[in-house]
Amino acid sequence: MTRLIYSENWPRIANLLVVVVLIGYILSVVVVAQFLDVLADPFMRYASAFIIVQFAVLGSIGLLLITFKFMRVRWESRRASRIRKLEELVAASDCGDEALKAARKWPEEFLTVVNYTLQSIKGSARERVIRLLEASALYPSLLQQTLSRNPDRAIRAITLLGQLETAQSRAAVNRALEHPAEAIRQAARKVIMQGSDPEAQQRLFETFPQLPAWQRLVLYHFAPPEAALLPQFVTKALRSVNEMRILIALELVLTRQRFLPCALPMSLTRAANPEIRIKFFKALRFLRLESDPAKALQLGLGDSDWRVRAMAAQACGQLRTANLAERLLAMCRKFENPAEAAHAARALAALGGEGWLRLQEVANSETDIARQIATETVERHMLGGAA
Amino acid sequence: MASDLHQWFRGVLSVYEYGIITYLFVLSTIYFVLLLIGFFEMIRHRFAYRDSDENRVLEASPLVPPVSILAPAYNEAASICESVRAMLSLTYPQFEVIVINDGSKDETLRLLIEEFHLYRSARFYENTLPAKHVRGVYESMDPIPLVVIDKENGGKADALNAGINVARYPLVCAADCDSLLEADALLRVARPFLEDPERVLAVGGIVRVGNGCEISGGRVMKVDLPRSWMGRCQVVEYLRSFLGGRVAFSAFNSLLIISGAFGLFSKRAVLAVGGYRTDTVGEDMELIVRLHRWARTKKMDYRIVFQPDPVCWTEVPESLKILRRQRNRWQRGSFETFWIHRDMILRPKYGNLGMFSIPYFILFETFGPVVELAGYVLTLIGILMGLFDPAVVYLFFLAAVLYGMILSTASVILEELSTRRYPQVRNLLVLIVTSLIENLGFRQVLTFWRAMAFVDLARGKKSWGAMERKGLANQAKEAQQTAR
Numbered sequence: 001m002t003r004l005i006y007s008e009n010w011p012r013i014a015n016l017l018v019v020v021v022l023i024g025y026i027l028s029v030v031v032v033a034q035f036l037d038v039l040a041d042p043f044m045r046y047a048s049a050f051i052i053v054q055f056a057v058l059g060s061i062g063l064l065l066i067t068f069k070f071m072r073v074r075w076e077s078r079r080a081s082r083i084r085k086l087e088e089l090v091a092a093s094d095c096g097d098e099a100l101k102a103a104r105k106w107p108e109e110f111l112t113v114v115n116y117t118l119q120s121i122k123g124s125a126r127e128r129v130i131r132l133l134e135a136s137a138l139y140p141s142l143l144q145q146t147l148s149r150n151p152d153r154a155i156r157a158i159t160l161l162g163q164l165e166t167a168q169s170r171a172a173v174n175r176a177l178e179h180p181a182e183a184i185r186q187a188a189r190k191v192i193m194q195g196s197d198p199e200a201q202q203r204l205f206e207t208f209p210q211l212p213a214w215q216r217l218v219l220y221h222f223a224p225p226e227a228a229l230l231p232q233f234v235t236k237a238l239r240s241v242n243e244m245r246i247l248i249a250l251e252l253v254l255t256r257q258r259f260l261p262c263a264l265p266m267s268l269t270r271a272a273n274p275e276i277r278i279k280f281f282k283a284l285r286f287l288r289l290e291s292d293p294a295k296a297l298q299l300g301l302g303d304s305d306w307r308v309r310a311m312a313a314q315a316c317g318q319l320r321t322a323n324l325a326e327r328l329l330a331m332c333r334k335f336e337n338p339a340e341a342a343h344a345a346r347a348l349a350a351l352g353g354e355g356w357l358r359l360q361e362v363a364n365s366e367t368d369i370a371r372q373i374a375t376e377t378v379e380r381h382m383l384g385g386a387a
Numbered sequence: 388m389a390s391d392l393h394q395w396f397r398g399v400l401s402v403y404e405y406g407i408i409t410y411l412f413v414l415s416t417i418y419f420v421l422l423l424i425g426f427f428e429m430i431r432h433r434f435a436y437r438d439s440d441e442n443r444v445l446e447a448s449p450l451v452p453p454v455s456i457l458a459p460a461y462n463e464a465a466s467i468c469e470s471v472r473a474m475l476s477l478t479y480p481q482f483e484v485i486v487i488n489d490g491s492k493d494e495t496l497r498l499l500i501e502e503f504h505l506y507r508s509a510r511f512y513e514n515t516l517p518a519k520h521v522r523g524v525y526e527s528m529d530p531i532p533l534v535v536i537d538k539e540n541g542g543k544a545d546a547l548n549a550g551i552n553v554a555r556y557p558l559v560c561a562a563d564c565d566s567l568l569e570a571d572a573l574l575r576v577a578r579p580f581l582e583d584p585e586r587v588l589a590v591g592g593i594v595r596v597g598n599g600c601e602i603s604g605g606r607v608m609k610v611d612l613p614r615s616w617m618g619r620c621q622v623v624e625y626l627r628s629f630l631g632g633r634v635a636f637s638a639f640n641s642l643l644i645i646s647g648a649f650g651l652f653s654k655r656a657v658l659a660v661g662g663y664r665t666d667t668v669g670e671d672m673e674l675i676v677r678l679h680r681w682a683r684t685k686k687m688d689y690r691i692v693f694q695p696d697p698v699c700w701t702e703v704p705e706s707l708k709i710l711r712r713q714r715n716r717w718q719r720g721s722f723e724t725f726w727i728h729r730d731m732i733l734r735p736k737y738g739n740l741g742m743f744s745i746p747y748f749i750l751f752e753t754f755g756p757v758v759e760l761a762g763y764v765l766t767l768i769g770i771l772m773g774l775f776d777p778a779v780v781y782l783f784f785l786a787a788v789l790y791g792m793i794l795s796t797a798s799v800i801l802e803e804l805s806t807r808r809y810p811q812v813r814n815l816l817v818l819i820v821t822s823l824i825e826n827l828g829f830r831q832v833l834t835f836w837r838a839m840a841f842v843d844l845a846r847g848k849k850s851w852g853a854m855e856r857k858g859l860a861n862q863a864k865e866a867q868q869t870a871r
């Protein structure tokens with residue numbers, strides 16, 4: 001069933017299932033109608049059969065549901081008490097054997113406890129719990145479970161094994177990258193990203209262009225901050241001709257919001273894709289530009305796309321390029337696009353000195369829209385907000 | 388002659404009665420299919436989205452598109468501060484809350500100014516969409532992303548247009564001031580925009596009944612059912628509407644409504660269609676139909692999506708008078724929308740929307756109450772005049788009452804099989820009992836009110852009618868005090 005749900009054909013399968021259920025439903029009505037031959041009028045016969053079938057189906061599902069809910073609530077309460085007991089055993093340093101015995105008795109609960117524990121503690125206590133897990137009889141089955149069809153089980157196995165960092169566990173996690181379920185593959189990617197296997201991480205970086213945006217954005221956050229792999233990947237990607245790779249590198253830099261010692265090629269200011277040019281100026285303060293940033297900013301302020309010009313103006317303020325103040329002032333006055341003019345005004349405020357004084361002049365003397373934009377920026381700056 | 392007339396009348400009544408019974412069975416079957424589709428969609432959703440971890444990391448992502456939350460407020464002094472605090476505490480990387488004081492006659496604005504240290508700001512905005520005169524824009528001296536627009540009264544649609552004019556971000560979220568969004572609701576509802584930024588135009592979340600829940604600090608701490616049967620009946624109604632209908636229509640990109648209480652829109656798309664219309668009381672539905680129309684006319688590859696997991700808790704009326712006004716308005720809004728867009732009906736150019744979605748809504752949702760009410764009236768006439776075979780009468784009542792019971796029960800079952808937000812066995816039992824008794828009076832009263840909306844429409848009524856609400860937090864406090 002899991003394979004079906006995760007398959008690309010699931011929408012078609014679901015529609016087919018709807019048709020199958022509907023046919024079953026109609027057949028049931030026809031069959032029930034055969035037993036209602038006391039009703040001479042066919043309309044009445046089939047209508048009554050329709051009602052009886054609907055009632056029977058929903059009544060039985062309802063009853064089953066209430067029974068299962070009742071059983072589940074009781075089962076969960078018993079499970080919670082077992083988990084509490086196991087937590088006590090795992091927390092006590094001298095109860096290793098007892099914990100292993102309990103693990104054999106309640107394997108699911110034991111893995112749940114270990115999972116929570118490993119996520120919340122560090123140091124020697126964590127090491128002890130890892131040893132406990134490795135010593136338990138559950139460890140070999142965990143290695144198999146990364147390919148389990150039950151998504152909860154597979155994700156838990158991946159998360160647990162990801163914390164062990166043994167060759168076996170790494171291999172098991174890598175195998176999960178081939179799982180038919182996307183959620184499980186993504187869990188494996190996250191674990192690999194957080195781990196310390198540079199080869200697997202390198203391979204994963206190479207697959208980023210094929211991943212949907214949401215998954216990429218999540219994985220960026222799991223990228224190890226200290227790994228040497230990241231600058232290598234970013235440098236290489238920024239120099240490639242593949243637009244997607246360039247965008248991914250810039251997104252990675254923007255997600256980190258910290259300086260990365262990578263060279264940013266000037267050629268990106270002329271990239272055909274405006275998204276690259278926008279992200280280039282957004283990421284400018286986090287990278288080392290190959291040539292004079294003022295030149296790149298000048299190009300950006302003259303870009304044909306207002307969004308690029310706005311981001312270049314923002315970068316002027318961030319990098320304090322005072323020699324572009326006149327250009328920013330012209331942008332603020334011209335207000336081709338209010339957002340662009342507002343970015344220019346904010347950059348002038350951030351520059352301080354001459355830029356700040358000139359902005360105040362605009363606020364006092366210009367035509368309506370430029371004055372309003374400048375006044376807002378001056379007011380915000382004076383109140384200590386993000387100008 | 389009299390005997391012929393009697394025979395003729397009897398024949399007409401019988402045909403009508405059989406027609407109504409068939410109508411109810413067809414409606415019942417369509418609902419059944421929608422619920423089935425909804426069920427399979429929910430299974431897919433549940434398996435595909437395992438995102439608690441992902442939501443946590445994305446809360447800090449600078450790549451998630453920022454959102455402007457628009458909250459129109461009219462005479463909301465009782466709960467405005469608490470509602471704004473709840474909105475400001477949402478977990479989302481970058482957002483601004485824009486409260487639009489739509490000419491309130493009470494203390495709404497003063498309370499906001501005092502509570503959030505507002506000053507009259509020089510914030511620049513353009514009147515891109517038509518809206519009533521803005522008297523002032525206020526921002527907070529504190530480092531909180533709050534903007535308050537004070538404008539002349541012009542109704543909810545007008546207030547939302549004013550909010551869109553002031554909004555700075557590419558996504559705008561329309562929310563009710565008296566509703567509570569779950570902490571991660573914004574992140575969940577924005578997910579389709581991240582997954583498919585080029586195609587998604589609007590996303591709706593699920594609106595659930597918050598009456599009876601335990602609320603603290605603007606958050607729902609414990610989910611429970613309302614104490615009144617009227618509230619409980621509405622829980623079942625909301626489940627039926629959201630989990631059954633909307634999930635299924637969304638699967639075919641034919642969603643016709645995103646609740647005004649919680650929806651996220653691409654600002655670019657909303658501006659392109661001219662914002663909210665102010666001459667209808669169903670502005671939320673009308674906007675969605677207009678977005679569909681615009682995108683299909685331009686032959687765009689687009690999506691309007693319903694997401695079943697971002698939750699907005701709303702307060703439903705627990706007084707007959709207010710409930711009548713609300714249902715009357717909804718009914719008029721839906722009729723007005725289809726009247727405005729009547730040329731889309733059965734036009735292949737509009738795909739599923741024109742060929743199925745809109746005809747279905749008109750036939751079964753908009754005119755359903757009139758057909759059903761006519762059925763009750765004619766059956767009574769038939770019984771009094773002795774024109775009917777008793778079996779036909781029984782069958783009509785069985786069909787009318789049972790179809791409702793069956794659909795309500797099915798939606799409760801769907802809730803239990805999919806989202807399971809009601810934790811206790813008692814909740815499930817109460818919901819099942821409610822879905823049975825809802826059809827023994829409550830639904831018929833609603834049918835009557837909805838049918839009467841056509842009378843108001845004929846009279847040209849355009850007003851919303853006052854919606855007095857206690858506020859979810861105040862309700863919860865009252866309940867706690869009563870318990871003590």
